[in-house]
Structure formats: structure tokens, C-alpha cells
Amino acid sequence: MSVPAGQHTVRRHNLALVLGEVAGPEPLSRAGVAARTGLTRGTVSSLVEELIAAGLVTELAAARGGPGRPASPLRLDPRGPAGLGLEVGVDTVGACVVDLGGTVRVQRTAPSDHREDAPDAALGRLAALAADVVAEAGLPIAGATVALPGVVGPDGVLERAPNLPRWVDVAVGAALSTQLRGLPVRAGNEADLAALAERWAGGPADAVVVSGGIGVGAGILLDGALFAGAGGRAGEIGHVVVEPDGRTCHCGGRGCLETVAGLEALTGPDAVRAAGRALGIALTGAVHLLDVPAVVLGGGYPGVGPLLLDAVRAELAARAFSRAGVEVRYSALGADAALRGAATTVVQDVLADPGAVIGAQGQVRKERSASVSSPGTQ
Amino acid sequence: MSVPAGQHTVRRHNLALVLGEVAGPEPLSRAGVAARTGLTRGTVSSLVEELIAAGLVTELAAARGGPGRPASPLRLDPRGPAGLGLEVGVDTVGACVVDLGGTVRVQRTAPSDHREDAPDAALGRLAALAADVVAEAGLPIAGATVALPGVVGPDGVLERAPNLPRWVDVAVGAALSTQLRGLPVRAGNEADLAALAERWAGGPADAVVVSGGIGVGAGILLDGALFAGAGGRAGEIGHVVVEPDGRTCHCGGRGCLETVAGLEALTGPDAVRAAGRALGIALTGAVHLLDVPAVVLGGGYPGVGPLLLDAVRAELAARAFSRAGVEVRYSALGADAALRGAATTVVQDVLADPGAVIGAQGQVRKERSASVSSPGTQ
Numbered sequence: 001m002s003v004p005a006g007q008h009t010v011r012r013h014n015l016a017l018v019l020g021e022v023a024g025p026e027p028l029s030r031a032g033v034a035a036r037t038g039l040t041r042g043t044v045s046s047l048v049e050e051l052i053a054a055g056l057v058t059e060l061a062a063a064r065g066g067p068g069r070p071a072s073p074l075r076l077d078p079r080g081p082a083g084l085g086l087e088v089g090v091d092t093v094g095a096c097v098v099d100l101g102g103t104v105r106v107q108r109t110a111p112s113d114h115r116e117d118a119p120d121a122a123l124g125r126l127a128a129l130a131a132d133v134v135a136e137a138g139l140p141i142a143g144a145t146v147a148l149p150g151v152v153g154p155d156g157v158l159e160r161a162p163n164l165p166r167w168v169d170v171a172v173g174a175a176l177s178t179q180l181r182g183l184p185v186r187a188g189n190e191a192d193l194a195a196l197a198e199r200w201a202g203g204p205a206d207a208v209v210v211s212g213g214i215g216v217g218a219g220i221l222l223d224g225a226l227f228a229g230a231g232g233r234a235g236e237i238g239h240v241v242v243e244p245d246g247r248t249c250h251c252g253g254r255g256c257l258e259t260v261a262g263l264e265a266l267t268g269p270d271a272v273r274a275a276g277r278a279l280g281i282a283l284t285g286a287v288h289l290l291d292v293p294a295v296v297l298g299g300g301y302p303g304v305g306p307l308l309l310d311a312v313r314a315e316l317a318a319r320a321f322s323r324a325g326v327e328v329r330y331s332a333l334g335a336d337a338a339l340r341g342a343a344t345t346v347v348q349d350v351l352a353d354p355g356a357v358i359g360a361q362g363q364v365r366k367e368r369s370a371s372v373s374s375p376g377t378q
Numbered sequence: 379m380s381v382p383a384g385q386h387t388v389r390r391h392n393l394a395l396v397l398g399e400v401a402g403p404e405p406l407s408r409a410g411v412a413a414r415t416g417l418t419r420g421t422v423s424s425l426v427e428e429l430i431a432a433g434l435v436t437e438l439a440a441a442r443g444g445p446g447r448p449a450s451p452l453r454l455d456p457r458g459p460a461g462l463g464l465e466v467g468v469d470t471v472g473a474c475v476v477d478l479g480g481t482v483r484v485q486r487t488a489p490s491d492h493r494e495d496a497p498d499a500a501l502g503r504l505a506a507l508a509a510d511v512v513a514e515a516g517l518p519i520a521g522a523t524v525a526l527p528g529v530v531g532p533d534g535v536l537e538r539a540p541n542l543p544r545w546v547d548v549a550v551g552a553a554l555s556t557q558l559r560g561l562p563v564r565a566g567n568e569a570d571l572a573a574l575a576e577r578w579a580g581g582p583a584d585a586v587v588v589s590g591g592i593g594v595g596a597g598i599l600l601d602g603a604l605f606a607g608a609g610g611r612a613g614e615i616g617h618v619v620v621e622p623d624g625r626t627c628h629c630g631g632r633g634c635l636e637t638v639a640g641l642e643a644l645t646g647p648d649a650v651r652a653a654g655r656a657l658g659i660a661l662t663g664a665v666h667l668l669d670v671p672a673v674v675l676g677g678g679y680p681g682v683g684p685l686l687l688d689a690v691r692a693e694l695a696a697r698a699f700s701r702a703g704v705e706v707r708y709s710a711l712g713a714d715a716a717l718r719g720a721a722t723t724v725v726q727d728v729l730a731d732p733g734a735v736i737g738a739q740g741q742v743r744k745e746r747s748a749s750v751s752s753p754g755t756q
Binding site for chain 1: 529537538540584596598600601606607608609610611612613614615617618619620621622629630631632655659660662663664666667668669670671696697698699700701
């Protein structure tokens with residue numbers, strides 16, 4: 001039996017509805033939002049005022065221009081709550097701030113080799129970089145997501161990263177949250193976050209998005225959303241076997257895709273052809289198991305050039321029988337797709353449920369006024 | 379905004395609720411069903427009468443026995459609408475009838491080699507076998523599902539079957555429906571239906587269920603349901619590449635799992651070890667891409683013996699790094715799992731929505747009475 005939605009739930013739902021319209025491609029006034037949502041103008045105005053007060057929406061000056069242009073267009077407030085993206089690479093750390101409108105406001109990457117090191121020093125460097133980037137952006141930060149080059153379990157713990165042998169079962173999000181004064185920090189696999197970035201940039205709804213770096217991973221998109229598998233670890237294409245008697249992999253296996261197609265293996269045209277063939281073999285398995293119609297090669301792969309892409313296409317054409325004409329293309333995003341994807345997950349969460357942000361702001365105000373009115377309790 | 383459910387919708391929902399309780403492991407009386415569902419005794423009695431009239435439920439004589447036993451236990455009517463399972467194998471056809479309580483009432487398999495033949499003759503043989511089996515069972519048939527040894531698209535068309543080269547884009551369900559006087563016939567991949575049978579027999583909720591025959595396929599279970607992939611063709615593990623320079627496969631590829639681990643390749647212990655290794659390599663890919671914790675080997679594999687199972691386990695233990703301790707076991711079901719799974723899908727549909735069956739029966743009654751009252755219109 002369904003229970004009638006409470007006033008509070010309805011208002012929270014409607015806040016998201018209105019913010020979604022403001023975030024759309026077409027500039028809309030309050031009247032335009034009312035027309036598109038079916039809400040009354042009075043309701044829309046009340047909701048818009050709340051979104052403006054929370055710093056999520058701004059109302060531009062009335063345009064005097066051409067016919068049909070809205071009088072006072074609303075837009076996402078670029079000074080509103082922003083997303084902090086963080087990344088632990090194999091030999092880098094990165095941080096960026098993406099504002100509510102999706103614009104990258106500050107982005108920095110620094111060398112930091114983690115192949116031999118334990119996590120503590122690296123996480124300290126990343127937290128310091130994050131603090132710098134946040135200070136430079138000068139925006140309120142709604143939360144952070146950290147992209148990690150390994151297997152992230154359903155609880156957000158980095159379970160294993162083959163190229164980072166000392167990082168085993170590390171609660172990276174919790175550790176960074178402590179260093180960043182309690183800012184909520186979630187963790188995700190870097191290839192998964194790069195795949196989401198690909199989708200948000202207009203990529204295909206159903207695809208295997210391969211992220212080529214020192215390690216190789218993939219994010220699997222089905223119906224526009226990340227496919228998690230049974231436990232959130234899906235998409236570890238770098239450890240699909242492509243040469244059963246091949247080289248030992250850092251994961252402990254043998255002949256994994258990563259041993260042939262990791263960026264550090266791509267020295268010269270023969271290696272590139274071999275990598276393309278190996279990618280095609282592994283992707284044949286992915287197409288047969290997942291029934292996906294498209295493959296996007298991202299991370300460092302687009303920089304390798306057409307030889308790699310041609311080899312992958314030829315291999316898939318010769319081997320994948322269950323789907324004719326699997327589309328294979330390079331990503332148009334750079335190697336920072338995972339970092340930007342990480343920041344954008346935070347922004348997407350704000351847009352999906354602005355009521356949560358407004359509720360948190362209210363809580364902060366209450367706590368502040370309580371501490372002002374009764375300092376003795378501190 | 380949610381709309382209140384209409385009386386009709388509520389009654390249909392409640393019919394399924396009551397039938398679900400009757401189908402449960404514990405024998406329940408009308409009072410027992412009322413207690414478990416929260417419906418009034420009057421409502422339950424009215425729904426039970428409707429289910430009895432439709433031939434779905436039967437009420438046993440009041441038990442005089444021990445304390446706590448229900449007075450007049452309800453159970454699924456074994457004379458009620460049954461499911462017809464059909465199968466086109468590579469060199470067999472099969473048909474079986476499973477009653478509402480899940481018991482196989484009649485089952486027959488006949489040799490019928492389809493490797494060289496076009497579909498027409500084979501489908502004629504299968505339809506004749508189906509008619510025999512239905513006549514022998516003497517039960518009303520709610521519908522049929524046909525298991526096919528190839529790629530079945532989202533519209534139920536057999537798109538390709540590597541071992542049946544002349545079966546390309548065949549609407550098998552529609553063809554059989556015509557031959558079976560309009561009985562609804564759906565089509566599914568044989569490995570998918572075998573995986574569902576495995577689940578209904580108490581198997582794991584998250585698993586790759588491999589079906590070993592002349593061809594090799596898999597059904598992927600996630601959260602207890604079949605994983606379809608982007609277009610319904612997921613699970614074609616037989617064409618995952620395990621020997622990049624291996625033998626040419628019927629699919630046109632090279633070194634597919636099926637070329638090494640299809641049952642016809644298993645001649646002698648060396649071949650069994652090679653097949654186990656190949657299965658382990660392909661399953662390593664599946665575990666890494668899908669993050670599944672369990673593998674069930676079914677079809678003809680359990681008959682091969684422990685050598686195969688040990689080889690698969692050893693290979694997975696050495697190669698699958700993202701999940702420790704993937705469970706690998708043989709299926710306890712026989713090689714007819716797909717056939718029984720096909721019949722059981724029909725029974726499951728009846729149990730999930732008995733209102734649809736009752737509605738169809740009402741429609742038949744209306745048509746019959748119309749034809750009796752105005753014979754001139756025929």
C-alpha cells in the first residue's frame with residue numbers, strides 16, 4: 001500500500017524538479033519553469049526563492065533583447081556549492097573543483113609515485129593539494145569523490161590496486177575526510193568515474209569505456225548508468241586474460257590485458273599493434289558477456305594514434321559474432337576524465353537532491369546560533 | 379504524484395499475494411493466509427474461491443491430525459494451468475510439461491540433428507513432440523517457452539547459432555505458436571533458462587551458470603535475476619577468446635572457449651585438463667568484468683568428473699584477483715535444466731499474475747457463449 005507523500009517530501013521533490021529545469025540547456029524564467037513543470041507560478045516562485053537563498057540558483061537581470069527571450073532568466077549559481085574531485089594515480093595525485101554549472105574552476109596534478117610507498121604520505125600530499133585547490137576556487141564545497149586505480153568494494157574501501165602493492169584494504173575516503181575537516185569523501189574506481197564523465201559529455205548510454213594508463217580498467221555503462229556487477233567491482237578488464245602463457249602481471253596472474261596494453265608497454269609500432277590486438281581480444285570477451293554495442297577508448301589511449309584504434313577495430317570485427325558492428329572510438333576527454341568525473345558526481349548529487357544541501361545548511365545555521373546564544377556549553 | 383490503485387488493480391495484486399502464500403513451503407488454510415497477508419478473512423475467502431474456480435488452487439479435506447496443523451490446507455492445483463517447455467538442441471528436440479506445483483509431469487527428448495538442416499523440418503518435429511507431450515499430460519497449458527542454442531535478441535528471434543549455420547534470424551516462437559494453434563510461445567537462450575532453473579532449485583543469487591554441450595553458453599544471475607546486458611544477448615561465454623591463435627570456431631572467430639571446452643572436444647584426460655584451463659581463463663574474464671562470487675558448471679559438464687572441476691578451480695585461484703575465493707561447483711540438475719527452466723518460466727508467470735490467467739479464461743468463456751448464442755456469425 002502506498003502512503004501519501006508528505007508536504008516535506010513533495011517540497012523536496014519539487015525543489016529538484018525546478019532545479020533540473022534551471023540546469024537544462026534552455027534559459028528559463030520563473031514563468032517558463034512553471035509552464036514546463038505544471039506547478040503554479042506561486043509555487044515556483046517560492047521554490048526559486050529557496051534555491052536562490054541556498055546559493056544554488058541566480059536570477060539574471062531582465063534581458064531587453066529579441067523576441068521570445070525570457071524576461072529574467074534563471075541559471076545555476078556559479079558561486080554555489082561545488083564538487084571537489086580527487087585522484088590517486090599510480091604516479092600522480094590530482095584535485096579539481098567543478099562548479100554547479102559544470103565548469104572546471106581549478107585543477108592541479110602533481111607527481112607522487114605510489115608504486116613503492118605506503119598510503120599515508122600520499123594521502124597527506126593529496127589532502128594538501130586539495131586544500132590549495134579549494135582555497136584558490138573560493139567556493140563552498142558540497143563534498144568530494146576520490147578516484148582510485150584499483151578495486152573499490154561496495155563500502156568504498158580500496159581493496160587492491162595491482163600497481164600499488166602496499167595499498168591493501170585502505171579506507172581512502174575516510175582518511176581523506178579526516179584530513180579535510182570532516183568533508184564527506186566518497187571513493188570510486190577511476191575507470192568508473194571516467195566512464196560517467198564520458199556519459200555526461202554526451203557519450204553512448206551502453207558502452208565499455210576503457211581507461212588506459214599504467215594500469216588498464218573499464219567502466220561499463222548500461223542504460224546510461226554504471227554497471228556495478230554483484231559487488232561493485234565490475235569492469236576490471238585489465239585482468240582479462242589475453243595471452244594465457246604471457247608475462248606475469250602485478251595482480252599475480254599471467255598474460256592479463258594490462259601486461260600487453262598498459263601505457264608503459266607501448267614502445268614502438270609493434271607493441272602498439274600487439275596492444276590493439278590484446279584490447280580487441282579482451283573486448284571481444286566483454287561484448288560477448290555484456291552485449292554492449294559500443295567501446296570508448298580513453299585515458300592515455302587517444303594519444304597513441306590511429307594504429308591502435310585500427311588494430312582494436314580489426315580484432316573485434318574478426319571475433320565478435322553476437323553483435324555486428326560494435327562501434328569503437330577514442331574518447332574526446334583527456335586523461336583527466338576520472339578526476340573531472342569524480343568532481344561532477346558531487347555536483348550531480350546536489351542537482352538530484354538540493355533539499356539535502358538546504359537541510360545541511362539549516363543544520364549548520366542552527367548549530368551556529370546555538371553556539372552564539374549559549375557559548376558556555378562549548 | 380501517485381494515483382490511488384483502482385479496485386481492479388488491487389484485486390489483481392491481492393490474487394497474486396494469496397497465490398504466493400499458497401505456493402510457499404508451509405501448508406496454510408484460509409485463516410493462515412489471512413494472518414500472513416493482513417487481508418480480512420472475508421477478502422481471502424473471496425480470492426481463494428476465485429483461484430479455486432480458475433483451477434489454480436485446491437482445498438484439501440480438513441486434517442484431523444496434530445496440534446497447529448491447518449484445518450483445510452490450500453495448495454496449488456496440480457490439475458491447473460501448466461507450463462510447456464520446448465528445446466531445440468544442436469542434435470535433439472525436447473518437450474516437457476511442468477505443473478503448477480513445479481512437478482515434471484511428462485518429458486521427452488528425441489534425436490534431431492540440426493547442424494545441416496534448415497529450421498522448418500526441425501520445428502515440425504518439435505511441434506509434433508510437443509502435441510504428444512501435452513496430450514499425455516492431460517493438463518490445460520498456460521503457455522510455452524522454447525530454449526534455443528544461440529543468440530536470442532530482445533524480440534525473441536534466434537539471430538545466430540554458431541552450431542546451426544542455417545538458422546539465421548529465425549522467429550522460432552512465432553513459428554511454433556502457429557503450429558501449436560496459437561499457444562503463446564516465447565523464446566530464450568538455453569543457458570539463460572538453465573541458469574533460471576538453477577536459481578529456482580536453490581542455487582546462488584549471483585553467479586555465472588555455464589551450460590556445457592556441443593556449444594558452450596552461460597546465464598548470468600545478479601540479485602537472483604537474469605542479467606540481460608544492453609540487448610538481451612549477455613552471457614555468450616563460449617565465444618570468449620582463450621587461445622588467441624587457436625582453432626577456427628563455428629562463429630567465425632578463433633580460439634573461442636567453445637573450440638576447447640565444447641563436449642565433443644573432451645576426448646581423454648589431456649583434453650579435459652585443457653578444457654578446464656580454458657574454462658578457468660574465460661571465467662577469470664567473467665569474474666573480473668561482472669564481479670560474481672560463484673560459478674556453477676552445468677549441462678554435460680558434471681558428467682565429466684572431478685578432473686575438470688579441479689582444473690577450473692586451480693585456474694581461477696591463480697588468476698582472479700579482484701574477488702578472493704570464487705566458489706566453483708557442478709550443477710545438481712541434469713542436462714535437461716534448460717528444458718525444465720523453459721517450462722517453469724511459464725508456471726512462474728502464472729504464479730506472479732494469476733489475474734491474467736483468470737482474465738484470459740473469462741475471455742474464452744465470453745467468446746464461447748457468443749458463438750453459442752449466434753452460430754450464424756461463424
